[in-house]
Amino acid sequence: MSDQRPTKWTIAQHWDQDLTGREVFAPHLDIGNPCCFACGWFSERWTDGRSSRKAWERATLERAHIVPAGLDGPNAASNIILLCAPCHRESPDWDDPWEMAIWMSNRPERASKEMENVETWLRAVGDVPLFKVALREAATAGASAQGVVEVMRRYSRRAVVHAGELSQGTMTAVLRATARELLP
Numbered sequence: 001m002s003d004q005r006p007t008k009w010t011i012a013q014h015w016d017q018d019l020t021g022r023e024v025f026a027p028h029l030d031i032g033n034p035c036c037f038a039c040g041w042f043s044e045r046w047t048d049g050r051s052s053r054k055a056w057e058r059a060t061l062e063r064a065h066i067v068p069a070g071l072d073g074p075n076a077a078s079n080i081i082l083l084c085a086p087c088h089r090e091s092p093d094w095d096d097p098w099e100m101a102i103w104m105s106n107r108p109e110r111a112s113k114e115m116e117n118v119e120t121w122l123r124a125v126g127d128v129p130l131f132k133v134a135l136r137e138a139a140t141a142g143a144s145a146q147g148v149v150e151v152m153r154r155y156s157r158r159a160v161v162h163a164g165e166l167s168q169g170t171m172t173a174v175l176r177a178t179a180r181e182l183l184p
Ligand SMILES: [Zn+2]
Pocket: 036, 037, 038, 039, 040, 041, 083, 084, 085, 086, 087, 088, 110
């Protein structure tokens, strides 16, 4: 079965122009800055000087039916919203569109991809007290932050990356290896 759904850019434009519909089904929509309609999640790298059309097509957002195709929901932009993967996974598959509307209005906001990455690194640092010790010692010894980053980078490259992301567990391993190398 071929994919009959409109492009992400067509879907974004539809909701941008449907002023009443967007309040319900695209509360976070900003046509120049692609984001998940339900939680507002975005990445700074999607836009990056690109045209709006290119940015929406590049965004790792999924086309989600309001009324599922399997329940006779049409492949029209008016029945499709753009969601991040977790929102798509958790959104309702139901024949009454209001179920989706209610679900969206209760959806908590999510930080940007870049902020989430920083938060994950901070949690990983919390898991490795040795890294904090190593960092303090390195600072006392007059080492540059860049030097520490170089060591972290070397260990990061050794890690297996899932979907372009280091998991928190991998970050923990990188920090521990870095700490061991830095400490005398
Ligand atoms: Zn989302």
